[in-house]
Amino acid sequence: MTTLGHGKNNSPVTMRDLAKAAGVSVATVSHVVNDKPGARIGDDARRRVKEAAIQLGYRPNALAKTLSQGTSRFIGLVADAIATTPFAGQIIHGAQDEAWKHGYVLLVANTDDNRAAEDEAINMMLEHQVHGILYSSWYHREIxxxxxxxxxxxxxxxxxxxxxxxxAVVPDEEQGGRTATEELLAAGHRRIAFINTTTPSPAQKGRLAGYRSALEVAGIAFDETLVFPAEPEQEGGYATTPKIIDSKVTAVFCHNDRVAMGLYDGIREHGLRIPDDIAVMGFDNQDVIAAHLRPPLSTVALPHYELGAAGVRLLLGIDDTSGTHPNRIICPPVKRHSI
Amino acid sequence: MTTLGHGKNNSPVTMRDLAKAAGVSVATVSHVVNDKPGARIGDDARRRVKEAAIQLGYRPNALAKTLSQGTSRFIGLVADAIATTPFAGQIIHGAQDEAWKHGYVLLVANTDDNRAAEDEAINMMLEHQVHGILYSSWYHREIxxxxxxxxxxxxxxxxxxxxxxxxAVVPDEEQGGRTATEELLAAGHRRIAFINTTTPSPAQKGRLAGYRSALEVAGIAFDETLVFPAEPEQEGGYATTPKIIDSKVTAVFCHNDRVAMGLYDGIREHGLRIPDDIAVMGFDNQDVIAAHLRPPLSTVALPHYELGAAGVRLLLGIDDTSGTHPNRIICPPVKRHSI
Incomplete structure (x- = not known):
């Protein structure tokens, strides 16, 4: 097999090469290539430079451009957990699409939530004269x-x-909790449990507030004995099953899809059916899980793609940063078959 | 709330500022800052420049350095599906850790497997004079x-x-399939089904070859009626359950963890228990799923982190590229409770 031809691009086509081929000065080439306003270049010279650029395979040097213009086309994105959930990937995807739309390129650094790696990442970005930095977390939290x-x-x-x-741009946890509960109310449920996370977080507080506000609007008194704390993963949902069954609810709003997945297992072991015996609503719309449970899980989506895109718009000054703090993004419902 | 101070870093500390503060020439500053070999600079001048750099918060300009040295410290990473699985994230994580170790920075581009986005990404990388490119896929395939x-x-x-x-660097599918089957053989199983994907791929071919070779070594004749084709996700595993039960096998090797998850649902609906009635082995060690099924799934890990790291080592010439083509990375077993 071949070995790598290290240094393959060490002799790129230069502006001097273009000037020679087009029979014009290097200054003229520079004006044409960089589309400098105000430069008076004849149509003929301009055409010859462009033809030479195509013939010789000239590629503008983005780094030199950045230096000469004093502003870079880089946006740094610091992510804390790119490897463990698809959530960080969705933020990156949204940020990249929006950045590219405006001619910017993402420099991505994964930090594993390690302060030293984070400092190194930020320094690297500053040394590359980034236009700005998106600092992101895979779950919604205060940092x-x-x-x-x-x-x-x-x-x-x-x-x-x-x-x-x-x-800052964050998901609207309260609206999400309200939407999830409203979906269950709309299906006729009145006695609805909420399995909430044991981890203090904006999600814990916001989703509970949304659950309460939806009940209140529906004229249902809040009953704190129907709020069950659980570890926010499958094991937590599974462990809560006996309490859910004892509570005689007809529906359960789960803090996240992983909790719902564990609750599915528990409900099945009790010989009950979803949604006939108990309706289940998730939160996250987590890939690999939500659409593939039996039955497919109705849930509310965390808007990670949109968070990344909105972050870039704020950074570039396209969206106004003077609104409410922080900027909240809607968590839309995703209807499937568990209600 | 504040609005963004656009242009905050438009007036960085320059070498001229440093020279003035240290009472030396700009050339001297340049020699000290860039650690140029062969330059005779007095210890005192060197110390004064370094002190001034700290005091003024001078930050070397990585882009200028790249231009002046003619080689960049960027490695481009093209990924086709950063947003839909954690697999791409794990490749990026491994590549970044290895790149940073050698003083390189990753430029990451997500393409959604779209040729136009891919061309744009590669052009962007070439314009930034990347040292080289890692071209990655979220699943093992010929491109x-x-x-x-x-x-x-x-x-x-x-x-x-x-x-x-x-x-190229790829997972060793055949070794992975052999390892998965060996785990079931070691637990005493002799009649072992294999649910293979319907999608033609190196995984389809390699894992089957591994299954066959493990059986052969154990002196068990290959029975093609025990290989069941299925869509490589939960629904495929679930749909195959009746055939698995009819086949009277005591163990099943699943093409991936998602198939195993669907098979779990099917096996439970038939009133059977895992592993007492049927042992199940997965493949992938997929986050969010494998460790959290009931019982937790024994599986074989896809070495995404290591694929990314090995890719960087090949690109930088640290690992030799002259070995077997492509370079195969081991898929290690992950023991849990489904066998």
Whole structure:
């Protein structure tokens, strides 16, 4: 097999090569290639430079352009857990699509939520003169801002830091909890349990507030004995099953899809059917799980793609940062067959 | 709330500022900052420049350095599906850790397997003078190499292109299939089904070859009626359950963890228990699923992190590319409770 031809692109076509081929000065080539406004270049010279560029396979040097213009087309994206959930990937995807739309390129760094790796990532981004940084978390939480991040424009994505003055874009947890509960209410359920996470977080607080507000609007008194704390994963949902069955509810809103998956297992072991005996509503719309449970899980989607895209729009000044703090993104319902 | 201070980093500390503060020439600063060999700079001048750099918060300009040295510290990583599975994230994680170790930074682009987005990504990388490109796929497959990629050094990760001359690093599917089957044999099973994917792929071919070779070594005749084709997801595993039960096997090796998850549902609906009535072995060690099924799933891990890291080592010439083509990475067993 071949070995790598290291240094394959060490002799790129230069502006000098173009100038020679087109019979014009290097300055003329520079004006044409960089589309400089105000430069008076004849149509003929312009055409010859462009033809030479195509013939010789000239590629503009993005780094040189960045240096000469003093502003870069990089946006840094710091992610804490790119490898363990698809959530970070969806944020990156949304950020990249929006960045590219405006001619920017993402520099992505995964930190594993390690402060040293984070500092290294931010320094790397600053050395590459990023236009700004998106600092993201795979789950919605309050963060302590790394000091170095104040050296450039920063937008927090799926996290926030009160008092930092940094704009943030987060999912609307309360609206999501309200929407989830409303879906169950709309199907005729009146006695609805909520399995909430034991982990203090904006999701814990916001989804509970949404559950309560939906019940209130429906004229149903909030009953705190129907709120069950659980570890926010399959094992937590499974362990809660006996209490759910004892509570005589006809429907359960689960803190997330993983909890719902564990509850499915528990409900089946009790010989009950979903949704005939108990309706189940999830939260997250987690890939690999939600659509593939039996029956497919009705849920509310976390808007990770949109969080990434909105973060870029805030950073580039396309969206206004002067609204409510932080900017909340809607969590839409996803209807399947568990209600 | 604050609005973004666009242009915050438009006036960075320059070498001129450093020279003034340290009372030396700009050339001296440049020599100290860039650690140029052969330059005779007095210890005192060197110390003053370094102190001034700390005091003024001077940050070396990585882009200028790249231009002046003619080689970049970027490695491009093209990924086809960063948003839909954690697999791409794991490849990125491994590649980044290895790249950073050697002073390189990853430029990541997600293409959604779209040729136009891919061309744009590769052009962007070439314009940024990447040292080379890792071209990766979220699942192991043969690819058609985009033309532009031949303009720089490239390593294929989790994919290959026979005849392209490009080095590739892929999971060892055959060893993985053999290991999975050996785990079932070691637990005393002799009549073992294999639910294989209906999608033609190196995984389909390799895992079957591994299954056959493990049976052969154990002195068990291959019985093709025990190989069941299925869609490679939960629904496929579930749909295969009746045939599995009719076949009177005591163990099943599933093409992937998603198939195993669907088979779990089917086996439960038939009133059977895992592993007492039927043992189940997965493949992938997929996050969010494998460790959280009831019982937790024994499986074989796809080595995505290691694929990314090995790709970087090949690209940087740290690992030799002259071995077998493509380079195969071991898929290790992960023991849980379904056998």
């Amino acid at each position: 302590t801002v790394p000091k170095a991040i104040h050296q450039t424009d920063t937008v927090l994505v799926n996290c926030f830091a009160d008092g930092s003055g940094l704009p | 058609t190499v985009p033309k532009a990629i031949h303009q720089t050094d490239t390593v294929l990760v989790n994919c290959f292109a026979d005849g392209s001359g490009l080095p």
